[in-house]
Amino acid sequence: MEGPELPVLLVNEVDGVLGVLETHLPFLKKHFHLITMKEFLENKGHFSTKVKAIYVWWHKPIIDRELLENLPNLKVIASSGVGMDHLDLKLISGYGVRMANAPHAVCNSTADIGMALLLTAARRLVEASMV
Structure with missing residues (x-):
């Protein structure tokens, strides 16, 4: 059936x-x-x-x-x-x-990347890695 x-x-x-x-x-x-x-x-x-x-x-x-x-x-x-x-x-x-839609699907990932970018900028990691 x-x-x-x-x-x-x-x-x-x-x-x-x-x-x-x-x-x-x-x-x-x-x-x-x-x-x-x-x-x-x-x-x-x-x-x-x-x-x-x-x-x-x-x-x-x-x-x-x-x-x-x-x-x-x-x-x-x-x-x-x-x-x-x-x-x-x-x-x-x-x-x-x-x-x-899925409004909260990537909230944690977005927050993690945002914090990583803030820390990278504050510690000038990109500049330090070029030395």
């Missing part, structure tokens, strides 16, 4: 330079049927009403008016990262689409 059909998740590509990491695939495939932008563009008629979510990785795919108009059943866009400056939130919410 087959379970219910999984919702379709649009991603830019799988693996590659701007693709979703291979390590993320088992989790994503457990909950979604993944399609790439290439697959979507090649068969818009078939996929446009099926896509329920978009996973933005490295600011791709670009979310613009044309894409949103082609996805009438889109419910959520999840951005993999902290900021959402790369997204037009007014435009997206105008289509009734919700947004999600």
Whole structure:
């Protein structure tokens, strides 16, 4: 007996330079049927009403008016990262689409690097290493 059909998740590509990491695939495939932008563009008629979510990785795919108009059943866009400056939130919410991101994903790492840079500058470590 087959379970219910999984919702379709649009991603830019799988693996590659701007693709979703291979390590993320088992989790994503457990909950979604993944399609790439290439697959979507090649068969818009078939996929446009099926896509329920978009996973933005490295600011791709670009979310613009044309894409949103082609996805009438889109419910959520999840951005993999902290900021959402790369997204037009007014435009997206105008289509009734919700947004999600990981706002605290790199807080500790950012603080660590900030402190390391402050200490490096205060102790003039770069200059000392050149002597």
